[in-house]
Amino acid sequence: xxxxxxxxxxxxxxxxxxxxxxxxKIQGYxxxxxxxxxxxxxxxxxxxxxxxxxxxNSDFVEMIEHKKNGMFALLDSACKAPKPxxxxxxxxxxxxxGKMKQYLEKAKGPKKVKGQKRKSxxxxxxxxxxxxxxxx
Numbered sequence: 001x002x003x004x005x006x007x008x009x010x011x012x013x014x015x016x017x018x019x020x021x022x023x024x025k026i027q028g029y030x031x032x033x034x035x036x037x038x039x040x041x042x043x044x045x046x047x048x049x050x051x052x053x054x055x056x057n058s059d060f061v062e063m064i065e066h067k068k069n070g071m072f073a074l075l076d077s078a079c080k081a082p083k084p085x086x087x088x089x090x091x092x093x094x095x096x097x098g099k100m101k102q103y104l105e106k107a108k109g110p111k112k113v114k115g116q117k118r119k120s121x122x123x124x125x126x127x128x129x130x131x132x133x134x135x136x
Contacts, residue, residue, distance in 0.1 A: 021064055028057050059100060069096040 036054045041047075064071045071093060078089035097104060 024057055027055075028061055031055055031057070035055075063097060063100045067100055071098075 031054050035052065037056070039049075039051060042049050062070065067073055074093050074096065077091060078092065080085050081088065092105060094101065
């Protein structure tokens, strides 16, 4: 699985982003239900083992799926606006991220391929900058 590997919209479609997001949710479930809960059990049973740091991607997942300020909710709202634009969506998304802003950077839009029409989602250019501890 792809730990904290959210894809960059410049090179990937919204469909690929959704696939990777789903993988992140599965990874978070696995990290907690397999690794963290086992370690909790070891503590209860006084088992000797070398504790391991369990990556926590919940902030990144929340940034995408939060019911009010997450990317999906903001994208849905932006699409319903009288004059939707990728620029307005990106502006609103960055405005709502609070502590997660430290992981975001605005990226240049994708290069247009001659003869190929861009999807509006291709212009939604935001990348995650992950601290070294969170990189896979």
